[in-house]
Amino acid sequence: MNKQQFAYKLLRARILDGTYGPGYRIVIDQIAREIETSAIPIREALRQLESDGLIQFKPYSGAIVTPINENEYLETLSVLAVIEGYATAISGQHFPLDRIPDLKEINQSMKQALEELDFVSFGKHNRLFHGLTYEYCENKYLVENIRSTWKRLDSIRRAGSAFMPVRAKESVLEHDEIIRLLEQRAAPEKIEAFVREHKLNTVKSFYHQRH
Template identity: 40%
Template sequence: MENQTQTQNKQEQAYDIIKSRIMSGEYGAGFRLVIDRLAKEFGFSAIPVREAVRRLEAENLVEYEKFSGVRVTRIDEGVYIETLSVLAVLEGYATRLASRKLKQTDLDELKDINRQMKAAREQFDLSNYSSLNKQFHFNIAQAAEHKFLLHQMATLQDRIDAIRSSVFMLIPHRTTDSIDEHSRLITMMENQASEEEIELFARQHKMATLDAFKRWSATR
């Protein structure tokens, strides 16, 4: 019989595996998760897998459907737009908090990430570009030193990634403007622009991506 520590460790493993498959798109929207089948694949009992699925349900990545069991959450573009708009507000606030805490070495690292983004764009490696973009904003958010805010942002980002792993694959023309806006944001922080200006600019930066996505969606 499994002890509590073993069950928790296996739950964490099951959670990580299932979540990574959802985030990568291997388990797409509507995909049915059969707990007994997953438990057999992982070599676990059903208990840790069931607990892992409950954690994913709390994150809105899976849902229980009557007569169907557990499925990867079906999320439409309307929810994507709503989620991204909320993230824009939180990201703006996080950038405001971080603006007085980031050191020059931190800003230099942001510049380096932005240069890597430019190289990825030139190679049309939009997957890498998207990963670097997330790293750019994560570095800023982490500097805000606000654990609850960082957790909420990470949860929203996971939800967004579960819908579309890279929005830039749909709106590649947005990549150039995004890099330029990153450069301007760094300059604003180096020049110690007001916290209000920085927050507004960071929010508008995210909303510009959302607006580009809306225009793309309207033309389909």
């Protein structure tokens, strides 16, 4: 891994885990000193992060972490609710029962993260959970679109920032119901409706936190 790649991965991780929050100013010389390199690899890494939508260059300020666009976030999450609901419904018809314990284990890790108020870990396990629920979706184009939409979310807000304690607690309980629906091979329309509403509940929660 060269210096530019290392800098990119380091900065991206810090942005997504919330170490560098929205609006945070990144000082090139400071990062260069930290990883013992010249400013050039850092600038190249920042340009790559800019193309990812994670960094903006502002006059007189330089590189800053892209502020959260609330409308864009809510719109993107609403789309995710629709396509993840459909993908999970398709996946549910082929979901191996021997993967149910894996879902339960991930959800248990989310409960543990909630107890520790570790919302970064909570967010990561949430993504793992949903990734597994639609892993057996046979529509590969749909799954590609879900991953693309998740990437768009990453460019809008840091991991875990949508979850507050009340919503996080509700979310893991809703996950228990998703597990039950998959385990019982519920009707596709029932799975789709529940997963869609589960995601939209996060949209509603995020909106109410700010209004």
